Amino acid sequence: MLNICLICVGRMREKHYISAFSEYEKRLKTYCKFELIELPEVRLPQAPSQAEIDAGLAKEAEEIEKRIPSGSYLIAMCIEGSQLSSSDFAGLIQKCANEGKSRICFVVGSSFGLDKCIKNRADFHLSMSLMTFPHHLARVMLAEQIYRGIMINEGSKYHK
């Protein structure tokens, strides 16, 4: 069974995003092992310097690295990554499964993104849009796309 892990920095606060995410999480659990790991966001001063941001990202990266399941196909979410259509994204999930990489780990950074070391280590850099979305909304969007991808691979009518 496909094993999907989603590592996110920052705890979701908005009830509507928590509820939307839970809905996709519930649906996903019928088709795969799905685990959400929420890591604390490093607190930064109100107007942080680049050095403070970088130090925060590096600290967050240390915690992320500890939680990436060994042997995972690692997908880092970043705005400068490659965009895929939902069908091509479904193809990527299928390819991992076909090649025996049944463990896929997605990483969504904090509002300042992800440290370079996570990006360097990743097998794929995925961007959902040229637009910047709040990372909590991005998490809902990603959960929906993972569900959609699995539905495409299952031949379901969810994706028209």
Next chain:
Amino acid sequence: MLNICLICVGRMREKHYISAFSEYEKRLKTYCKFELIELPEVRLPQAPSQAEIDAGLAKEAEEIEKRIPSGSYLIAMCIEGSQLSSSDFAGLIQKCANEGKSRICFVVGSSFGLDKCIKNRADFHLSMSLMTFPHHLARVMLAEQIYRGIMINEGSKYHK
């Protein structure tokens, strides 16, 4: 004052999306006149033919056309449209305001998209992603981007 109208086909059902949308709607109303017009989705049989889909889209388009405020800058949301970064999208909103087109109308179609006549009439075709999102989630994403765009133009810290 900027006047933004969002014409959407289909009524939102999921509480979490209704609540997320309302949050951005509430915030937007401080900065612009914002109106959501929800039009009924034409009911189609379970496995509609292309002709049935096209007829449904044409009927939806008739209702959409009646509601587009005259003199609007019309933005049709379609997956094959142009993608913009949030900053460039903010620039598009600002450009409309600068050129005296203070009325912007966005159209989000039903799950089968938009009829050609709406696309042909539009001043801009906007795509938020190569990925297909449920149109209710797309509505939340768009409301957030309009809010973000206005925040960028206001010089707010919302967009980092």
